[in-house]
Amino acid sequence: MRTLVALLIFVAACAAIPAQSKSISTINCRAPKSPSGARDIAVALDKLRPLLNDKQRATLDRPLTDAAAIQWSNLPIGVVPRDGLRLGDLDAKQAQAAHDVFRAALSACGFLMLAQVRAADDYLVPFDKRPIGWHGGNYYLSVLRDSSSKGPWILQIGGHHLAYNFTFKGQEAGATPMFLGSEPIRFEVQGGMVEPLQAQSEAMSRLATAIAPQAKARLSGTFTDVVKGVVVTGEPGKQMTGGTDTGFPHSYPTGDTDRGIRVSALTPEQRALVQAAIATYTQLPDTAVSGALQATYLAPEALDQTFVGFAGSPDLSTMGSYVRIDGPRVWIELVVQRAIALPDQLHYHSLWRDKQSDYGGEVRR
Amino acid sequence: MRAALMLFLGLLAGAAYAHPAPNSTLRLEFRADAVHAEYWVPVSELAFARAADPAGEGFPAYLLRHFAVETPDGKAWRVSVERVREADYLEHAFVVAEIRLIPPAGATSSEFVLVDDTVTHEVRNHVLYVVARLGERAEMLGALQYPAKRLAVAAAR
Numbered sequence: 001m002r003t004l005v006a007l008l009i010f011v012a013a014c015a016a017i018p019a020q021s022k023s024i025s026t027i028n029c030r031a032p033k034s035p036s037g038a039r040d041i042a043v044a045l046d047k048l049r050p051l052l053n054d055k056q057r058a059t060l061d062r063p064l065t066d067a068a069a070i071q072w073s074n075l076p077i078g079v080v081p082r083d084g085l086r087l088g089d090l091d092a093k094q095a096q097a098a099h100d101v102f103r104a105a106l107s108a109c110g111f112l113m114l115a116q117v118r119a120a121d122d123y124l125v126p127f128d129k130r131p132i133g134w135h136g137g138n139y140y141l142s143v144l145r146d147s148s149s150k151g152p153w154i155l156q157i158g159g160h161h162l163a164y165n166f167t168f169k170g171q172e173a174g175a176t177p178m179f180l181g182s183e184p185i186r187f188e189v190q191g192g193m194v195e196p197l198q199a200q201s202e203a204m205s206r207l208a209t210a211i212a213p214q215a216k217a218r219l220s221g222t223f224t225d226v227v228k229g230v231v232v233t234g235e236p237g238k239q240m241t242g243g244t245d246t247g248f249p250h251s252y253p254t255g256d257t258d259r260g261i262r263v264s265a266l267t268p269e270q271r272a273l274v275q276a277a278i279a280t281y282t283q284l285p286d287t288a289v290s291g292a293l294q295a296t297y298l299a300p301e302a303l304d305q306t307f308v309g310f311a312g313s314p315d316l317s318t319m320g321s322y323v324r325i326d327g328p329r330v331w332i333e334l335v336v337q338r339a340i341a342l343p344d345q346l347h348y349h350s351l352w353r354d355k356q357s358d359y360g361g362e363v364r365r
Numbered sequence: 366m367r368a369a370l371m372l373f374l375g376l377l378a379g380a381a382y383a384h385p386a387p388n389s390t391l392r393l394e395f396r397a398d399a400v401h402a403e404y405w406v407p408v409s410e411l412a413f414a415r416a417a418d419p420a421g422e423g424f425p426a427y428l429l430r431h432f433a434v435e436t437p438d439g440k441a442w443r444v445s446v447e448r449v450r451e452a453d454y455l456e457h458a459f460v461v462a463e464i465r466l467i468p469p470a471g472a473t474s475s476e477f478v479l480v481d482d483t484v485t486h487e488v489r490n491h492v493l494y495v496v497a498r499l500g501e502r503a504e505m506l507g508a509l510q511y512p513a514k515r516l517a518v519a520a521a522r
Contacts (some may be wrong), residue, residue, distance in 0.1 A: 213406060219489070221417075221487050221489040222417070224409075224410065224413070226490060227387040227490045227510075229490070231492070231508075232388065311489075337386070341433070357522055
């Protein structure tokens, strides 16, 4: 029975995969995949390293410090430069080896997300020539590790609209913070439509639509971005600074006020929508990375204490539409914003944090 | 040099375009008997806040209903909005209020509690950053985001 439920959640999470361009259509998000775990990721990394020159190896392997760990952003690399091995610089053999690292660390859905988000950045290049850094090549791979081979280490994969931060041997399982974004929301590549966050946005929209008739589910206020995102500081007259995760640690809402509706008050059907929405995020990493977190979030007692709320349009059709899942540990939010390179369109920002184990608990709290 | 300047300007433009939800900044200059403040509020986010609180007054009156300063033990400072202007910063339009903050008799001007929800009473992701100007240098003193409305502020040393 448990297996059947897990299978149904996985299918819900990975359903509705769009028609894709040839370049990314070979990835079957529904393909079963055995959990690989830290050892398989380490093996894949060990196969990549000999293919790199000294300079590339130095960008891949860097010391684990708080400053290095929080170096991710929702801003393009022309605004917030990233460190790490730049994927656009890799030759064919190196790129294949890097893909093997991704396949070890990610589920099929997570791998597809990476490919499609990069494709979205490529799509923007002809529309915006400013030196902002749109380009699917501007995504990076890093391994952050202290001098002890037995200590915790973090695998960073990301760029403008994606940040995977997976911690191994940390104080706790670490699959967060995870940032996902997409501009445009959907786009055509070589005759096929691509929509990177389709599974997440549809699951969140189905949830918002189901709870919308209940007044308590509507959050007060306006949302023009995710609430617990990166910190961007602008002192007038100076260049904008920040853009990384310097707001960490975050304070989260407490009590019952303005957090939406408790899952314990939902119908079984609505509750299943919450589970499915959470799974669209927790099933992006490999099961070995986030399986325990998913089980923690979906445990009945945790789910009962989880709040779900929305603002704007439940169908996510308008700017400012917002959906949030706020549990004892899980924090997932998705917002619809004005697009940047294509300002007449909309785009998504979405964030998954764990209130206890961002960075595996390794970054100072 | 020119190329470097163009790149710099390009990055500034990019920074603005790449961040559609600008935040507010309160820039403080601590003086012996008062504090001078420049409050930079992005027009786009302020519009949401004022739409949710449509009293119809001018910006200074609106600001004075959402912005106050107190001593740590709760005595109100005198707050006067001396000038309001518009400015562009990183390609976003801002309303800039120049504010004079005067502590009550006997209170120091180097320490206070800021009470503010000018934008944050409505825009949930909005952040007010409070910075102190020390000559050419600036130091971050703190930040406010919903639901927080109060921030203890002390002059940077």
